[in-house]
Amino acid sequence: xxxxxxxxxxxxxxxxxxxxxxxxxxxxxxxxxxxxxxxxxxxxxxxxxxxxxxxxxxxxxxxxxxxxxxxxxxxxxxxxxxxxxxxxxxxxxxxxxxxxxxxxxxxxxxxxxxxxxxxxxxxxxxxxxxxxxxxxxxxxxxxxxxxxxxxxxxxxxxxxxxxxxxxxxxxxxxxxxxxxxxxxxxxxxxxxxxxxxxxxxxxxxxxxxxxxxxxxxxxxxxxxxxxxxxxxxxxxxxxxxxxxxxxxxxxxxxxxxxxxxxxxxxxxxxxxxxxxxxxxxxxxxxxxxxxxxxxxxxxxxxxxxxxxxxxxxxxxxxxxxxxxxxxxxxxxxxxxxxxxxxxxxxxxxxxxxxxxxxxxxxxxxxxxxxxxxxxxxxxxxxxxxxxxxxxxxxxxxxxxxxxxxxxxxxxxxxxxxxxxxxxxxxxxxxxxxxxxxxxxxxxxxxxxxxxxxxxxxxxxxxxxxxxxxxxxxxxxxxxxxxxxxxxxxxxxxxxxxxxxxxxxxxxxxxxxxxxxxxxxxxxxxxxxxxxxxxxxxxxxxxxxxxxxxxxxxxxxxxxxxxxxxxxxxxxxxxxxxxxxxxxxxxxxxxxxxxxxxxxxxxxxxxxxxxxxxxxxxxxxxxxxxxxxxxxxxxxxxxxxxxxxxxxxxxxxxxxxxxxxxxxxxxxxxxxxxxxxxxxxxxxxxxxxxxxxxxxxxxxx
Numbered sequence: 174x175x176x177x178x179x180x181x182x183x184x185x186x187x188x189x190x191x192x193x194x195x196x197x198x199x200x201x202x203x204x205x206x207x208x209x210x211x212x213x214x215x216x217x218x219x220x221x222x223x224x225x226x227x228x229x230x231x232x233x234x235x236x237x238x239x240x241x242x243x244x245x246x247x248x249x250x251x252x253x254x255x256x257x258x259x260x261x262x263x264x265x266x267x268x269x270x271x272x273x274x275x276x277x278x279x280x281x282x283x284x285x286x287x288x289x290x291x292x293x294x295x296x297x298x299x300x301x302x303x304x305x306x307x308x309x310x311x312x313x314x315x316x317x318x319x320x321x322x323x324x325x326x327x328x329x330x331x332x333x334x335x336x337x338x339x340x341x342x343x344x345x346x347x348x349x350x351x352x353x354x355x356x357x358x359x360x361x362x363x364x365x366x367x368x369x370x371x372x373x374x375x376x377x378x379x380x381x382x383x384x385x386x387x388x389x390x391x392x393x394x395x396x397x398x399x400x401x402x403x404x405x406x407x408x409x410x411x412x413x414x415x416x417x418x419x420x421x422x423x424x425x426x427x428x429x430x431x432x433x434x435x436x437x438x439x440x441x442x443x444x445x446x447x448x449x450x451x452x453x454x455x456x457x458x459x460x461x462x463x464x465x466x467x468x469x470x471x472x473x474x475x476x477x478x479x480x481x482x483x484x485x486x487x488x489x490x491x492x493x494x495x496x497x498x499x500x501x502x503x504x505x506x507x508x509x510x511x512x513x514x515x516x517x518x519x520x521x522x523x524x525x526x527x528x529x530x531x532x533x534x535x536x537x538x539x540x541x542x543x544x545x546x547x548x549x550x551x552x553x554x555x556x557x558x559x560x561x562x563x564x565x566x567x568x569x570x571x572x573x574x575x576x577x578x579x580x581x582x583x584x585x586x587x588x589x590x591x592x593x594x595x596x597x598x599x600x601x602x603x604x605x606x607x608x609x610x611x612x613x614x615x616x617x618x619x620x621x622x623x624x625x626x627x628x629x630x631x632x633x634x635x636x637x638x639x640x641x642x643x644x645x646x647x648x649x650x651x652x653x654x655x656x657x658x659x660x661x662x663x664x665x666x667x668x669x670x671x672x673x674x675x676x677x678x679x680x681x682x683x684x685x686x687x688x689x690x691x692x693x694x695x696x697x698x699x700x701x702x703x704x705x706x707x708x709x710x711x712x713x714x715x716x717x718x719x720x721x722x723x724x725x726x727x728x729x730x731x732x733x734x735x736x737x738x739x740x741x742x743x744x745x746x747x748x749x750x751x752x753x754x755x756x757x758x759x760x761x762x763x764x765x766x767x768x769x770x771x772x773x774x775x776x777x778x779x780x781x782x783x784x785x786x787x788x789x790x791x792x793x794x795x796x797x798x799x800x801x802x803x804x805x806x807x808x809x810x811x812x813x814x815x816x817x818x819x820x821x822x823x824x825x826x827x828x829x830x831x832x833x834x835x836x837x838x839x840x841x842x843x844x845x846x847x848x849x850x851x852x853x854x855x856x857x858x859x860x861x862x863x864x865x866x867x868x869x870x871x872x873x
Contacts, residue, residue, distance in 0.1 A: 183241050184832065186234040188822035198778035200785075204754065206819040215382055218339035218808050221840065225852040232807070232818060239802075242835060246862040249871050253660050253858035256372070258655035258851060259598035268566070268578050268591045271295050272558035275327055286310065286849030290321050290332075292349075303330050303349060310849075314841040315808075319364035320344075324372035325421070329355060329389070329394070331375055334363035338808040338843025340364070341384070344377060345392060356394050367415045367424050369444040376403065376424060376444060378413050384762035384810045386413035389426055391444050401445055404437070405429075410765035417441070418464035419512055420560040425462055431646050431764045433665045434459045438491070451491045463513040465535070470518065471496065472511045478502035479681045482510060483520070497843075500533075504601065507680045512554065515561045517583045521554050523649075526609070526621045526678050528552040530567060532583050541586060547571045549609040550622040551653030570654040572625040572668075575600065581859040596656065596716045604628055605662065609652070612671070612698075612705035618686075619670040620698045621679065622706065623652035627662055637741070637868040638667040638712035640703055644675030644695035645724035646770060647684040657857050664870050667711050673698035673728070689772045690783050696731040703732075703739050714739050718864045719799075722746030723812055724845070726803075730789025730820060733798055742800040744860045747809055747844055751816040752788040753781070762810050790816070793823045797830035802863045804856065805838040806846060813840055833867070 180476035190205040209228055216223045242252075263283040269276035270294075276295050279288040287306025293299065305324075310316035312338045320333040320342070332350050333342035344359035344366065363386055365378045373395055379388040389404040390483045403425055404412050414427040424439040428450050433456055437448035451462055451469065460473040468485045477481070477492065483500035486492070500508070500520070509528070510521040529544040530552065544551065550571040555578075557566055563584040570576040575594035582588070606628055611619040615825040630636055639661055650670050658668045675687030675695040687695040699719070707714045719740050721729045726748020733743050741786050749755070756774050758764055774778030785791055801824065803817040821836040828834065837859070839846060847853045 183238065184237055185825055186231060187282075187825060188231055190826070197765075197774065197780050200781065202753075202785075202791075203595075204819075206822045207754075208819045209815040209822070210813070211256075211815070214813065215384075218384070218810055219337060219341060221337065221807050224807070228815075232814070232836075232838045232840070235818070235821070235838075236702060236838060237837040239837045242833060243859065243862060243866065246866050246871055249484060249865060250855070250858045250862045253855050253861050254851075256598070256660050257657050257854045257857060260596050260600070260659065261850070262595040262597055265595070268580075269293070270555075270557050270566070272323070273327065275323075276322065277558070281850070282307070286851055287316065287318070290318075290330075292323075292327075303347075303352075304332060309334070315843075315848050317845070318334070320362075320366040322368060323349065323364045324368045326372040327372055328372060329368075331366050331368070332360055332667035335364070335843075338806055338839075338841070338848070339384075339844070340810050340843060341380060344375075348376065356392070359400075365415050367417055369424070370421070370441040374444050376415050376439070378415055382542040383409070383760060389413055389415055394467075402447065402535075403439065404448060409759075410768065412527065413692075415709060419514060419556055420461070420464045422464050424507065428454065429459075430463055430769050432457050432459060432769050434461070436460065436462050449491070451486075452493050463511060465513040465515075465518070470499075470511060470513045472508055472702070474681070474751065476502070480504060480506055481508040481681070482520075483508065505680050507677055509677075510554065512556045513560075514563075514565075514583075516563065517565075519554060519556075519565055519583075522747075523677070523680075526672065530554060530565075532565070535755075543567065543568060543588075545571075547574070549607055551651035553651075553703075566585045570594070572623060572654060572658075573602045573605045573651050575602075575654050575656075575701075594654065594755050598607050600659070607652070610705070610709070614694075614700040614701045616696075618674075618695075620674075620702050620705075620847070623670040623672070623704050623712070624667060625662055625669075626667040626711075627665075630662075630665055630667065630688045631665075632710050634707070634710050634713040635710050635716075636667050636868065637718065637864075638663055638706060638717045639667055639718045639720055640669045640671055640699070640706070640730050641720045641725075642673050642702075643674040643721060643723075643725035644687055644698070644728055646675070647677045647681070649678045656845075657854070657861075660861055661864065663849060664865065666864075666868075667706075669702070669706060669711070671699050671702035673702070675724075688770055689780070692771065692783070693731075693787055695728055696735055698789065699728055699732055700736045700739060703736070708741075709750045715741050716868065718742040718744065718868065720744040720746075720749070720860070720864075722804075725748050726750060726812065726817075727752060727789060731787055731792075732793065733801065734789060734792045735794065737798050740799040742802070742864060744802050744805065744863065745817065746804045746846075746860070747812045748789075748803055748817050748820070750789040750820040751791075753784045753791055755813075755816070756784060756839060761813070790820050793820070793827050795827050795829055798828045798832045798834070800826060800833040800835075800863075800867045802833075802835045802837070803858060804846070804860070805836065806843040807838055807840045809843040811844040835863070 193207040222318040266280035269278040290304040342362040342364040346356040381387045426437040428435040434453035463470045482502040484496040506524045512519045555566040578592040608624045726745040729745040730750040774781035805817040
């Protein structure tokens with residue numbers, strides 16, 4: 174049912190070749206499809222109707238071709254969509270989070286695509302709907318709410334809205350009781366909002382025309398005063414962020430990239446006073462800050478603490494010379510997060526690939542931990558709004574266990590299950606197996622792989638397998654519960670996550686061993702995982718469908734070049750495949766802050782050669798390829814639409830054989846795809862229908 178068996182007579186679009194030659198470090202490079210990058214891309218992010226008509230025609234032709242090729246799966250896509258929708262509790266609600274006299278939560282209504290943000294009195298009482306996402310979204314093809322924040326006195330609600338998918342957010346402030354609009358003058362925000370203690374000053378991060386976070390700005394509502402710039406960051410190589418300590422005594426101004434941080438304290442009671450620097454920026458020194466009494470609690474990788482340690486410092490003299498260690502570094506035990514409550518210090522850490530929560534009582538230093546016994550699972554903490562509390566909320570799931578929310582009393586060490594993810598269509602965990610195996614890599618390392626399959630799936634090399642991977646920025650993919658994945662698993666797939674280098678699954682070194690000049694380890698780890706799973710009988714070579722998105726899409730493009738015979742298909746979502754071109758283009762939003770991750774090919778000939786050697790677009794060759802489905806978003810500011818468009822165009826020109834090479838661009842969305850919870854499922858259904866089509870399971 175795959176290959177040319179289902180596309181006879183359907184002509185694939187052929188992008189015109191318009192060679193553009195560029196030279197760096199004496200190396201000439203020809204790009205035949207550079208014209209697909211709109212010269213006015215900044216304007217297109219804000220108004221997609223401004224896209225050049227030739228580019229638009231090509232993308233629409235690609236969409237039409239993809240639709241024609243997968244037309245035979247339309248019923249399957251609908252069945253998948255209904256299945257996945259049936260696993261969602263349509264009127265789901267989050268567990269209310271208390272803050273002072275109220276508890277705040279989000280909920281959905283049956284049939285609704287977007288959340289409602291609500292509150293009710295803490296001790297019970299009538300619900301008040303603060304924001305109705307469905308009503309707000311009614312006139313928009315794309316709609317996403319971010320950064321919902323109530324003022325400390327609970328009178329005002331600030332929220333950010335993106336109606337294009339470009340992640341340029343407008344900010345609105347409403348009266349919590351009446352719903353009346355108080356302010357809507359803030360534009361060009363990144364959605365990051367924090368209130369000062371006076372409940373009338375709102376801090377936000379302002380984006381420039383290149384979509385770079387350039388300023389932290391304060392606005393005092395109810396006055397005609399112009400916004401006040403609290404901090405301006407001139408270096409485009411760094412991101413800006415604004416956060417708050419758990420005590421809300423300080424707001425935290427962060428200047429950072431993926432490996433370096435610089436944090437300053439903003440007094441929440443005096444937000445326009447000069448921020449107080451904690452420790453000046455030093456290359457590859459990463460730290461985070463919380464507050465406790467007269468001291469700061471700091472998680473840091475200073476002093477050779479690759480997997481982090483915890484120190485304290487006086488508020489008035491927070492510099493590194495005053496740091497005193499309160500939790501030492503231990504190699505292989507990665508401290509992921511630290512939260513300070515009045516009486517307890519909580520840390521989330523990972524060792525041997527599995528997370529745990531450790532709780533320390535400040536009064537005497539006594540510690541205890543929360544851990545679970547499954548082979549692979551996901552564990553996270555939800556700090557909540559309050560500081561003076563003994564309640565810690567945490568979330569747990571595994572690949573077979575739906576998500577659970579617990580409230581844990583740190584004093585009595587008792588837990589209360591507040592919510593278990595409901596699967597309306599039914600789910601029997603005992604019908605499934607979850608495992609963690611270790612795949613040997615080519616250099617002697619072992620790559621953790623999390624597995625999910627039905628108990629009745631025969632592990633005799635005949636099962637198709639979906640292998641998911643990411644491997645960048647130190648982001649670890651948790652072995653959590655996925656309702657969507659069940660649609661493949663229930664049709665006989667083995668579902669696997671390869672925890673490749675570039676993440677932090679095995680400690681910080683796992684990240685550094687998968688970046689810059691060591692980036693190829695990410696690709697060879699993924700291939701090693703696939704080879705191992707085939708050898709062990711979970712699947713066989715040529716029966717694996719690879720999936721990854723964004724930087725994981727780079728992984729998809731790289732393995733398609735390096736080991737095409739291993740994979741039957743590749744699903745590449747918003748794939749970062751034109752790495753060299755993007756890292757050479759300083760006008761793009763993420764290029765300068767991404768250089769620490771990939772290298773700077775403008776300044777370094779070595780970095781240029783390293784990236785050129787693996788960049789998927791640059792290494793497309795005249796050999797057979799797996800079937801490929803690439804998904805893009807027109808207004809995506811992170812991975813621009815032209816990267817997958819150029820990649821598919823070049824593959825069509827050079828690839829041997831009759832593999833399906835498909836591109837679908839969402840003309841009304843950005844990096845995250847469709848904004849509604851059900852519309853997003855339709856995109857997942859397309860990807861899974863593609864996987865089932867090429868594995869000849871489309872009729873199952």
